[in-house]
Amino acid sequence: MKEVHQSLFVGGERDCIETKGSEKWAVVHACKHPCHQNAVGYSGNLPQSHPNYLMYRKDRDLYLNMVDMDRKQDHEYMEPIVSSALDFVEDYIGSNKVLIHCNKGESRSPALAMLYLAKRENAIEKDTYSEAKQDFQELYPRFNPSRGIDLYLQDYWHQL
Template sequence: MKEIYPNLHIGSQDDYENIIKQQDGWFIIHACKEPYHRQALGYSGQGAPKTHPEYLIAYRENHLILNLVDAPNPAYIPKQIIDEAIKAIDQHLPSMKVFVHCNQGMSRSATIGLLYLHHIRVINNNFVDAEKEFLKLYPWYNPANGMKMFAAANWDNY
């Protein structure tokens, strides 16, 4: 787990389970389908029913729970999920600490962190240079192909 901006932390499922979960005063973004989205909606099959109103995004108290898989193809990363994560960070960061995590803390959560820093103009470079700069802040950044391609293709939208 690492703070990449004042009160904005990026990390893994282990960081959440072993550190953050026991603390108050955090807004949590679970940037992984397993196990959090599955638990929140209570489905047992391969995926949530596509007709469920919380199919992509679920809120539970101070938690944003995303149906986000680390897909190898960016076509399977819904932009509205990433947009909601950026919006939630914007909304909660002024009043509390925010922790964004995925399973390993290298791809989904780290990419959301990178996109957020670009969104608030902390990192303003082109995508390739921004990744190099972000690695200095968060050395565990190692996105899967789908997340990397999603970020590159949508860089100017954030």
């Protein structure tokens, strides 16, 4: 787990376990398996008509149905997930430490942290995704976005 901005941390599954049950933490779980599946109570795939298909919020936890893919995700699918994650961080960052985690802490969670810093905090002031990515990798060298996350951010950087 690494603090990338005051009270904002990025990490993997192991880091999530360390924060469990602590009132000091609010957590964005940016992984379908195991977090979203366990929180919503399903295995395999959830029907798109399910009310918690994209996300499920409970107390100080936000569970995202977010996966790494080799192809670019649809904006109609990703935009509500990204917006809910950024809003959640904004809701808690002043009163809690916030952890954004995915399975390995390399792709989804750092991408969301970078977006928060660039779009909500103006802590990364770059016009293009490639410039922001380069700056963020100096803060968080483990950032290695999957091809799908990378393509999505390249195409929709200005709309997010």
